[in-house]
Amino acid sequence: MTSHPQVPAPFEPIPQLDLAAQYATIGAEIRTAVEHVMASQQFILGREGAALEVEIAKLCGVTHGVGMASGTDALILALRACGVQAGDEVLLPPFTFVATGSAVSALGAKPVFADIRPDTYNLDPSELERRVTPRTRAIVVVHLYGLSADMDPILAFAKARRLPVIEDNAQAVGASYKGRRTGSFGDVACLSFYPTKNLGAYGDAGMVVTNSDELAARIRTLRNHGQSEKYRSSEPGWNSRLDEVQAAILRVKLRHLSGWQRARQSHAAEYNQLFSQLPGVMPPLVAEGCEHVYHQYTIRIERRDALHKFLSERKIGSTVYYPYPLHLQPLYSTLGHKAGDFPHSERAAQEVLSLPMYPELRKEQIARVVETLAEFFKC
Numbered sequence: 001m002t003s004h005p006q007v008p009a010p011f012e013p014i015p016q017l018d019l020a021a022q023y024a025t026i027g028a029e030i031r032t033a034v035e036h037v038m039a040s041q042q043f044i045l046g047r048e049g050a051a052l053e054v055e056i057a058k059l060c061g062v063t064h065g066v067g068m069a070s071g072t073d074a075l076i077l078a079l080r081a082c083g084v085q086a087g088d089e090v091l092l093p094p095f096t097f098v099a100t101g102s103a104v105s106a107l108g109a110k111p112v113f114a115d116i117r118p119d120t121y122n123l124d125p126s127e128l129e130r131r132v133t134p135r136t137r138a139i140v141v142v143h144l145y146g147l148s149a150d151m152d153p154i155l156a157f158a159k160a161r162r163l164p165v166i167e168d169n170a171q172a173v174g175a176s177y178k179g180r181r182t183g184s185f186g187d188v189a190c191l192s193f194y195p196t197k198n199l200g201a202y203g204d205a206g207m208v209v210t211n212s213d214e215l216a217a218r219i220r221t222l223r224n225h226g227q228s229e230k231y232r233s234s235e236p237g238w239n240s241r242l243d244e245v246q247a248a249i250l251r252v253k254l255r256h257l258s259g260w261q262r263a264r265q266s267h268a269a270e271y272n273q274l275f276s277q278l279p280g281v282m283p284p285l286v287a288e289g290c291e292h293v294y295h296q297y298t299i300r301i302e303r304r305d306a307l308h309k310f311l312s313e314r315k316i317g318s319t320v321y322y323p324y325p326l327h328l329q330p331l332y333s334t335l336g337h338k339a340g341d342f343p344h345s346e347r348a349a350q351e352v353l354s355l356p357m358y359p360e361l362r363k364e365q366i367a368r369v370v371e372t373l374a375e376f377f378k379c
């Protein structure tokens, strides 16, 4: 679509995410926490990391947390601890961030895709039966945008087939399904504290959470060179520890998480209400029994690319998460997929757009985003 001739007079830009606004509210607390770490001069595997592990496990409603250097490492080591090896197949949705698939590939295993539901963007449980083979070794479930996947049928399928379930809970910390927090359903769950996440560090960080003593102990060993005791390694691992500075920052932010979550939910309710007057926009569905934490507020619209451009010309931030489903990524060209193989993922990739969403977003900013969309529909 060509440029719209009548771009209105400049407004204050509305970013899609405003971490500076968050830092303005918590900067003093963060600086104090970091100063404590500096004073302790303990940077790796210290008390901040250990305390964060306990706090995050409690938040997810499980018994163990194991801090990691990133969400991707959390996925790789969780898959490995669940027994996934080179040549195995792992079921996962193609509509996700690439790390969900590349963690599988990092172990030499093969990602086998199962399409999503078009309304929730999460794994369609009925697809699992179609895609499972005798080589399937695990299932990775993603809770995309902050909404839980439909866990009951997925867990029932996994139980019947004796397959471990790994939750990719990178985007949904704090979300729940039928009264239970995401991260507590699988054999193991992986969290990312990438800076833009609802609970974001000031660099890379992640965590594995689980109720299994055995998996927790194994992953704890794997993240630290396979050392079961100091300088005694029982298997090849590597370095994927969460450092003390990030842990201290995350502990400060964790104290604010439930308030931020409520703010996100209230912004989503405001958007939903305003969008109810605007046919042509499909707001995010909140599946029954789910508490959505709106890591993203993602709408669906046919002329998505034109809208993306229209908003950006009016200084409103929006992002396409994600424009290419995994089966059509060059990374996976050797798997031999083609357009049409996973139609719901492909259509979502063409139609989704995430609008400004962060706790500090103001009501009048939401109104301006929606008014701008209304203007777009008149063009």
Ligand SMILES: Cc1ncc(COP(=O)(O)O)c(C=O)c1O
Binding pocket: 070, 071, 072, 073, 096, 097, 099, 100, 142, 168, 170, 171, 191, 192, 193, 194, 204, 205, 206
């Ligand atoms: C769904 C999903 N899985 C995995 C990851 C990987 O996490 P990280 O960036 O911390 O490695 C991310 C975030 O980036 C994600 O959004």
